[in-house]
Amino acid sequence: MMILIKLGGSVITDKSRYKVFNQETTARLCKEIASSGKGVMIVHGAGSFGHMLAKKYSLQLGLQDFSQVPAVAQVQHDVRELSLMVVEELIKVGLPAVSVPPGSCFVMDNGKLIVKDDETIRRLAHIGVMPVMFGDVVADRSKEFGICSGDQAMEVLAKIFKPDKVVFVSDVDGLYTADPKTHPDAELIEDVDGSSLDKVDTRTSTVDVTGSIRGKIEEMIKICGGSAECVLVNGTVPGRLEALLRGEDVICTKVRP
Amino acid sequence: MMILIKLGGSVITDKSRYKVFNQETTARLCKEIASSGKGVMIVHGAGSFGHMLAKKYSLQLGLQDFSQVPAVAQVQHDVRELSLMVVEELIKVGLPAVSVPPGSCFVMDNGKLIVKDDETIRRLAHIGVMPVMFGDVVADRSKEFGICSGDQAMEVLAKIFKPDKVVFVSDVDGLYTADPKTHPDAELIEDVDGSSLDKVDTRTSTVDVTGSIRGKIEEMIKICGGSAECVLVNGTVPGRLEALLRGEDVICTKVRP
Numbered sequence: 484m485m486i487l488i489k490l491g492g493s494v495i496t497d498k499s500r501y502k503v504f505n506q507e508t509t510a511r512l513c514k515e516i517a518s519s520g521k522g523v524m525i526v527h528g529a530g531s532f533g534h535m536l537a538k539k540y541s542l543q544l545g546l547q548d549f550s551q552v553p554a555v556a557q558v559q560h561d562v563r564e565l566s567l568m569v570v571e572e573l574i575k576v577g578l579p580a581v582s583v584p585p586g587s588c589f590v591m592d593n594g595k596l597i598v599k600d601d602e603t604i605r606r607l608a609h610i611g612v613m614p615v616m617f618g619d620v621v622a623d624r625s626k627e628f629g630i631c632s633g634d635q636a637m638e639v640l641a642k643i644f645k646p647d648k649v650v651f652v653s654d655v656d657g658l659y660t661a662d663p664k665t666h667p668d669a670e671l672i673e674d675v676d677g678s679s680l681d682k683v684d685t686r687t688s689t690v691d692v693t694g695s696i697r698g699k700i701e702e703m704i705k706i707c708g709g710s711a712e713c714v715l716v717n718g719t720v721p722g723r724l725e726a727l728l729r730g731e732d733v734i735c736t737k738v739r740p
Numbered sequence: 741m742m743i744l745i746k747l748g749g750s751v752i753t754d755k756s757r758y759k760v761f762n763q764e765t766t767a768r769l770c771k772e773i774a775s776s777g778k779g780v781m782i783v784h785g786a787g788s789f790g791h792m793l794a795k796k797y798s799l800q801l802g803l804q805d806f807s808q809v810p811a812v813a814q815v816q817h818d819v820r821e822l823s824l825m826v827v828e829e830l831i832k833v834g835l836p837a838v839s840v841p842p843g844s845c846f847v848m849d850n851g852k853l854i855v856k857d858d859e860t861i862r863r864l865a866h867i868g869v870m871p872v873m874f875g876d877v878v879a880d881r882s883k884e885f886g887i888c889s890g891d892q893a894m895e896v897l898a899k900i901f902k903p904d905k906v907v908f909v910s911d912v913d914g915l916y917t918a919d920p921k922t923h924p925d926a927e928l929i930e931d932v933d934g935s936s937l938d939k940v941d942t943r944t945s946t947v948d949v950t951g952s953i954r955g956k957i958e959e960m961i962k963i964c965g966g967s968a969e970c971v972l973v974n975g976t977v978p979g980r981l982e983a984l985l986r987g988e989d990v991i992c993t994k995v996r997p
Contacts, residue, residue: 557836559838574810581843582817583844588860590859602856603846610879614844
């Protein structure tokens with residue numbers, strides 16, 4: 484039994500302030516994961532360590548002019564810093580882990596992450612060191628560089644390790660009929676399939692170069708691949724992730740292809 | 741014209757104190773490299789961020805028992821922290837760079853680093869972001885894990901990029917007939933070839949799981965590969981690295997195969 488978990492950028496960072504790490508929340512979530520006793524693999528988002536500067540320099544468009552190159556290096560540096568802070572919290576709770584930066588290990592082709600060889604990731608997992616991937620700037624065959632989202636990293640790991648459950652941890656209770664931060668009458672959708680996407684108002688309130696909530700749901704369905712159970716859960720509520728991992732009934736959205 | 745530079749662990753860290761980064765020295769060396777105006781590629785050692793804990797848990801032997809696994813993750817974490825600090829200094833002086841951790845990207849086979857595919861490294865260099873490798877713990881096909889030295893990373897980069905010059909920056913003026921820190925009568929050898937190795941007393945005074953000075957010289961000769969000029973220079977003396985890079989005559993040891 485393996486559970487693939489994405490710690491979203493909205494929960495491990497303050498998405499509205501450049502490079503602000505939510506250390507306490509991340510430490511608590513890592514503790515909840517360890518306490519659950521489940522076998523897990525973890526990916527995290529880039530949050531304000533990635534999206535702000537990436538957006539400012541339009542890195543998602545690929546090479547436009549060479550003034551972007553220092554920004555590529557700076558964003559790569561910033562998200563690696565975030566990743567080390569996440570890994571440090573995992574190590575502290577007894578989960579040996581190592582940061583595996585997509586931009587240092589892989590390339591993309593027109594925005595699609597290419598993992599020609601997964602031997603390193605497999606061997607790390609085999610010796611008991613969890614490979615932790617994250618959103619990153621990655622060299623791209625077609626446009627010189629581009630953004631690899633944490634969700635793309637999820638897809639790669641799901642293909643390699645075939646998780647039984649895929650959990651997306653963010654700062655909302657699940658998927659709503661509209662953005663609950665701006666629409667108080669928004670309703671939580673407990674179960675989603677492809678068709679329920681039409682009900683969703685997909686405007687988002689925060690900076691995100693990797694796409695909207697709708698894009699994320701479509702990505703989630705792709706990641707599930709028809710076999711894994713796919714869940715969206717609020718990581719800002721203490722205990723909820725742990726309860727979910729233990730198999731208890733919690734407030735969340737379950738996504739089915 | 742490309743120069744491959746190794747910033748040794750003895751110069752960027754205090755090798756006798758766990759995780760002490762020599763920030764000022766590293767910042768100065770990065771400034772000297774940038775001021776020289778030369779095209780460079782940089783590797784760094786692990787120093788006290790790697791060797792102490794690696795030695796304590798005998799990580800160079802590979803898997804002996806599972807109590808080593810948390811230490812594998814901790815050393816990987818520590819050397820990644822060091823690498824980010826080195827990269828930060830490079831970015832500060834206008835050299836876009838990204839940390840490329842061998843243990844996240846590659847595997848070894850019985851202690852030998854295997855780079856099946858160098859597309860990521862080539863593409864990063866192509867867009868103008870210098871891939872910075874370093875000493876790391878790496879998954880190993882034969883013994884589960886092992887130590888990859890900065891010198892092994894040098895060998896890989898030398899093969900890919902065929903540097904005109906290879907420079908090893910450490911805390912001594914070059915190769916001596918004995919360890920100059922403990923033997924005041926030790927003489928600097930200005931030129932070394934394979935035969936002069938016999939003259940060298942190779943006892944070392946500091947912790948290093950990756951081998952002795954003699955091993956390093958043999959490794960250097962291997963890296964030169966017969967074509968590149970190979971130099972050992974003291975990075976603790978301000979200005980010396982920059983003068984060497986500019987092609988001036990400085991106190992150093994030149995190694996010829």
